[in-house]
Amino acid sequence: MDASQALAELTELSSQVKRAVVLDASGAILGATDADAAAAEELAQAALDLVGAAGDVHASPDEVARVEVELAAGGLFVLREGGLTIAATTGPRPTSGLVAYDLRTCLRAIDPPARKGRRGARARTGEGEE
Amino acid sequence: MRRLFRLALVVALAVWAWRSLLRERGPRERASVAYADGSSLVLEPGSAGFERLAAPARRVLVP
Numbered sequence: 001m002d003a004s005q006a007l008a009e010l011t012e013l014s015s016q017v018k019r020a021v022v023l024d025a026s027g028a029i030l031g032a033t034d035a036d037a038a039a040a041e042e043l044a045q046a047a048l049d050l051v052g053a054a055g056d057v058h059a060s061p062d063e064v065a066r067v068e069v070e071l072a073a074g075g076l077f078v079l080r081e082g083g084l085t086i087a088a089t090t091g092p093r094p095t096s097g098l099v100a101y102d103l104r105t106c107l108r109a110i111d112p113p114a115r116k117g118r119r120g121a122r123a124r125t126g127e128g129e130e
Numbered sequence: 131m132r133r134l135f136r137l138a139l140v141v142a143l144a145v146w147a148w149r150s151l152l153r154e155r156g157p158r159e160r161a162s163v164a165y166a167d168g169s170s171l172v173l174e175p176g177s178a179g180f181e182r183l184a185a186p187a188r189r190v191l192v193p
Contacts, residue, residue: 042190046189046190049185049186056179057183063167064164067161067162068161069183071159071184072159075187076190089190
């Protein structure tokens with residue numbers, strides 16, 4: 001299935017995920033739950049910034065596999081696998097393991113041919129992933 | 131019988147008070163990162179990298 005279908009399935013199955021976006025290796029948006037393109041871009045940019053910051057804390061951004069930030073207002077999860085990145089927001093006090101499992105399942109459901117950007121490429125921090 | 135009832139009441143109140151004291155107060159805030167090499171780290175508010183990770187999240191979480 002393509003990214004939009006996988007995201008639709010994700011929001012249907014997960015009661016915790018509010019918004020989500022899938023990016024390809026170049027940072028281009030493959031699909032988003034937001035109908036508003038600006039809101040999807042904002043979430044995508046936050047995900048890329050988060051991965052960049054997480055890479056700075058440890059090594060390089062390309063080695064970051066998962067980032068979770070829990071705040072009083074909710075949670076932001078970013079998961080990277082197979083050249084794809086998925087970012088999702090949740091409400092306060094999310095069940096981290098369950099959200100990560102749902103996001104990973106969503107990424108794995110996306111067919112390889114669908115892993116090409118549709119909404120224009122975006123400069124991404126830390127090029128060079130597989 | 132009355133003594134037994136009082137004892138049960140005292141025990142129930144003690145359990146309730148203990149659980150109230152142990153209950154997590156306030157919202158939990160933290161950031162965790164897992165890396166491809168299997169390593170991971172957890173950052174709590176006040177730690178060096180927490181604000182760097184929290185800033186992008188606040189942009190999309192806080193209206």
